[in-house]
Amino acid sequence: MAAASNNPPLLEVRNLRVEFPTRRGTLLAVDDVSFDIAPGEVLGVVGESGAGKSLTGNAIIGLLEPPGRIAGGEIRLEGRRIDNLPYEEMRKIRGARIGAIFQDPLTSLNPLYSVGRQLIETIQTHLGLSNSAARTRAIDLLKEVGIPGAEMRIDHYPHQFSGGMRQRVVIALALCAGPRLIVADEPTTALDVSIQAQIIALLKRLCREHQTAVMLVTHDMGVIAETADRVAVMYAGRVAEIGPVRDVVKHAQHPYTKGLMGSIPSLGVRHERLTQIDGAMPRLTEIPKGCAFNPRCTVHGARCLIERPELMTAGSSRAACWRHDAGGVGQPVSKEMVDA
């Protein structure tokens, strides 16, 4: 796997499948997803709504909402398998080894408790510090995430903070016990554009300083390009392409990734129109045979309609496409074509 470093991976996700039993049959929302995250690495996960990126994040922190459940595969943190741990065991890992940041800072904090109380209870749950030591650590954390007047602000309630400040508090909460990995699910989506850049810069700086790896789930390719070391593009519950962020942005292999890149407006370049991908992502009940992207793909061939492509090495990235040579720099497909 084309990881950014040669260290053993911090997080290994292997053939993860997440399914939802419904009255009309079981829906496979995350289908055979595999990736690694190295210590200190930022992996961006990008895709449309419903592509399975948030579910993958929730599966890693062990908080899939029922009836959703992990149906197959493995998740390993620092070599230890964590996807099948009992609730109490996993609870001790959450917050301590894996932190989480959610989309909306306005609703992530309990409105009835002061931010200090929420920080202190988290610190004490995992580190067992005394009240005063936990409070000191809480104030330090607030200072670290850039909250002015932390000594006073610690006793304030969430409604007394603005959206950006609340997301800083949420980041402080995620960092409480010094986790090795943070799963950040759309951490800037609910914020003003002017605040987004600050929060991303903060997250990036803190993770570099603490050597914390990040799984950054977003649909904002700009945020990924700026922050991530590697990027995984998800489509219809599967990884369509994964690789170093520069390569994926500059030399996208998968037609879907190309489409995504074409839809980003850029300064300085005059576009007549942004390119768009026609159609919509298929519903989980209507995923087509072969490559899930084939109905929207402009370059699909006969094989794409029959056989599902696995991730294949294409330059420095890996793409799940039979035709990644069709417009990129990849190698021709070496496997035998299946009869049409």
Add this chain to the structure above:
Amino acid sequence: MLAFILRRLLQSIAVLLTVGLVAFSLFRYVGDPINAMVGQDTPAQEREALREKLGLNDSPPVQFVRFIANAAQGKFGLSYRTSEPVGSMIVERMPATLELSFCAALFALLVGVPMGVYTGLYPNHWSSRLFQAVSLIGISLPTFLIGILLILVFAVWLHWLPSFGRGETVQIGWWTTNFLTVKGLQALILPSITLGLFQLTLLMRLVRSEMLEVMRTDYIKFARARGLSNRAVNFGHALKNTLVPVITVTGLQLGALIAFAIVTETVFAWPGVGQLFIQSVQFSDIPVMAAYLMLIGLLFVLINLTVDLLYFAVDPRLRAQGTARAAGH
């Protein structure tokens, strides 16, 4: 905060004056009090003298002001039925009603809230479904029927508990209490359950639906993501967020418990204010009825004031108004 309390006090006074007006009009329009006080053969002249002496010839506004002024001092005149002062009649019977209502409310809270939390946390468990079904019975059976059924089972068939009265009571100053004797406590059990059962089911259903709502919120998910223990999440973060509506309903229901203890007191021959009220209605004993009306009005106002103050204790967002404003957005 202070301004809020002052505003609430003014509103309370307005409410009490309105209740006073209704109570006062009982005297004016529910028959002639003189007829109730004197015999058939009392000469008209004597009646007129009595009328003058009681101030009944003054204009209604003057009489109303006098009524309110007396009521404020706890003077409601003499009972038509027993010729005792109404104030002391009510004070004498108040402890019985208050103790009964208190026990019923305690029963409803101590059983209803945990059941609500449980059914909210495990909505699909078979025992939750059982609680839900049972609570439907509790909410739809009328109070008197529950009382009679309880008497039948526990007093008539099993002989475990007394079926009527307060049992033994102990006098502490003017207050008579059930809490200090075994017989008194036994006598409290059936009436408290009867009176509290409806409130219990109401509270359970309320807490359940609030819990279901709260458990879906992001801050509960985030609390779990921070690795907090189940206890801290369920009983700290979640339960506290269900408290505001629970306090509201508990407050209103506490008033209702006291006011509507009438039925339970009648079923169990409980010597409380409710029973006194029923007897007074039968005898058209207007001073007692008026005093009861005023008393219940006062209780409701006091309870609502307490509830409003409790909101401040629970929800910091209310406290903050007027002090620190949220910055931005």
